[in-house]
Amino acid sequence: MSNLVAIFLGMVLINNFILVRFLGLCPFFGVSKQLGSAISMGVAVTFVMAIASLATWLIRNYILIPLDIEYMNIVIFILVIATLVQIIELFIKKTNLGLYFSFGIYLPLITTNCAVLGITLINATQNYSLSSSLVAALGGGLGFTLVLAMMSGIREKLELANTPKSMKGLPIAFIIAALLGLAFVGFSGII
Amino acid sequence: MPIGILAAIGLACGLIIYLVYIKVPQKVKGLEKTEEITSILPGMNCGACGYPGCFAYAQALSQDPELVTKTPCSQVLQDPDSLARLEKALGCKLDAAAMCKKALVHCGGNSEVICDYSGAPTCKAAAQLLRGYKKCPYACLGLGDCVEICPQGAISIDPEKGVAVVDPDKCTGCGLCVTECPQELIELVPGGTKIAFLCNYKPLKNIPGRERCDYGCIHCRKCFNACEFGAIEWNKETALPEFDQEKCTLCLKCIEACPQNTLADFTKLGKEKEAELAAAK
Numbered sequence: 120m121s122n123l124v125a126i127f128l129g130m131v132l133i134n135n136f137i138l139v140r141f142l143g144l145c146p147f148f149g150v151s152k153q154l155g156s157a158i159s160m161g162v163a164v165t166f167v168m169a170i171a172s173l174a175t176w177l178i179r180n181y182i183l184i185p186l187d188i189e190y191m192n193i194v195i196f197i198l199v200i201a202t203l204v205q206i207i208e209l210f211i212k213k214t215n216l217g218l219y220f221s222f223g224i225y226l227p228l229i230t231t232n233c234a235v236l237g238i239t240l241i242n243a244t245q246n247y248s249l250s251s252s253l254v255a256a257l258g259g260g261l262g263f264t265l266v267l268a269m270m271s272g273i274r275e276k277l278e279l280a281n282t283p284k285s286m287k288g289l290p291i292a293f294i295i296a297a298l299l300g301l302a303f304v305g306f307s308g309i310i
Numbered sequence: 311m312p313i314g315i316l317a318a319i320g321l322a323c324g325l326i327i328y329l330v331y332i333k334v335p336q337k338v339k340g341l342e343k344t345e346e347i348t349s350i351l352p353g354m355n356c357g358a359c360g361y362p363g364c365f366a367y368a369q370a371l372s373q374d375p376e377l378v379t380k381t382p383c384s385q386v387l388q389d390p391d392s393l394a395r396l397e398k399a400l401g402c403k404l405d406a407a408a409m410c411k412k413a414l415v416h417c418g419g420n421s422e423v424i425c426d427y428s429g430a431p432t433c434k435a436a437a438q439l440l441r442g443y444k445k446c447p448y449a450c451l452g453l454g455d456c457v458e459i460c461p462q463g464a465i466s467i468d469p470e471k472g473v474a475v476v477d478p479d480k481c482t483g484c485g486l487c488v489t490e491c492p493q494e495l496i497e498l499v500p501g502g503t504k505i506a507f508l509c510n511y512k513p514l515k516n517i518p519g520r521e522r523c524d525y526g527c528i529h530c531r532k533c534f535n536a537c538e539f540g541a542i543e544w545n546k547e548t549a550l551p552e553f554d555q556e557k558c559t560l561c562l563k564c565i566e567a568c569p570q571n572t573l574a575d576f577t578k579l580g581k582e583k584e585a586e587l588a589a590a591k
Contacts, residue, residue, distance in 0.1 A: 214334070
């Protein structure tokens with residue numbers, strides 16, 4: 120149990136996907152202009168991460184390891200994640216339209232998100248058990264959502280601030296990202 | 311062997327997607343209309359209508375068909391065939407000519423050039439230096455940023471006046487030139503516009519027509535007095551004429567009355583030059 124807590128906290132704060140591992144940086148700058156869309160993106164990523172971890176754990180442990188072709192992790196995981204996202208999108212579109220529109224464009228965008236591939240590969244290299252994989256995925260997704268929400272909150276306020284003309288938009292966002300990253304470095308080495 | 315497994319997993323994935331597509335029943339109703347409208351829309355996801363993509367636009371239209379008159383899709387308006395299909399899908403009559411927006415350059419050109427500009431040949435670069443090299447700071451610089459960006463080839467530069475002219479027949483009202491122009495001269499006007507007002511000079515104090523440009527509005531009200539049909543209103547705040555396109559009979563009396571040539575026949579814009587070129591050939 121304490122092991123799971125350590126994995127969870129490590130994924131949320133210490134080895135945060137965006138600010139420490141530098142994965143999923145495209146949505147970090149692309150979808151962090153509004154708090155609402157940032158949180159939708161975060162929830163969608165968390166959801167896909169959890170499902171992808173489950174599926175890739177099963178495939179790795181029941182197909183790849185017995186056949187001794189673990190070196191094909193990446194290509195097979197990409198395939199599985201892409202399929203999974205397509206299936207989820209189709210399923211949601213056919214059963215729950217409200218959910219489909221609240222996920223909107225974010226779900227198909229996640230197909231090629233490196234944070235999702237990242238969590239599956241981390242699970243594989245760490246040899247996590249099924250429960251550990253799921254906890255790591257949830258923690259990673261939560262950390263992703265947390266940083267996206269922080270960033271979008273700050274950027275919403277920055278729109279109103281008196282920023283020099285040459286610093287408006289992305290330049291100041293990069294500086295904010297650096298400061299956030301610096302803050303998260305403070306967590307390193309706790310566990 | 312590994313290749314075989316990869317292929318097998320790939321095939322299995324494809325099969326699962328196909329099965330989900332076929333087997334999961336479509337429980338949700340109400341998307342049919344949206345999908346019907348989506349099939350009519352161009353599918354370019356250009357966002358000119360103000361919605362994030364054609365699907366979102368179709369969804370908004372399926373809920374409120376009246377939206378089409380407020381934010382029409384300029385691509386559909388160009389194509390009578392898809393317009394007819396959209397009319398059928400929405401169940402309302404659409405007046406394409408009135409809804410279709412056209413770009414209009416609010417400058418008659420001929421503002422005096424006050425210095426030699428030999429920098430980068432774009433309006434954006436020239437506008438950085440004291441708002442251009444013409445006497446009127448609101449003038450069209452005529453370096454053709456809008457000509458470059460126009461996908462329809464509807465904009466040309468009049469070489470005598472040094473001003474961009476939009477041909478309303480070719481313009482689809484996509485609005486790309488509006489954002490491109492650094493002088494903020496171009497405006498989207500309704501397709502049924504009859505009289506074009508060709509001046510963008512904003513301050514009311516020193517009248518530009520006399521000292522800055524041969525074509526600037528001097529706020530003399532002659533057009534307002536010349537109109538027999540009450541189609542011109544005088545806006546007291548901006549001291550500019552405002553045209554009521556429905557009352558206008560296109561008698562062109564206001565254009566004759568204007569001492570500055572600030573007014574022009576909108577429907578003939580961009581045509582004179584072409585006619586001249588054709589005659590020269």
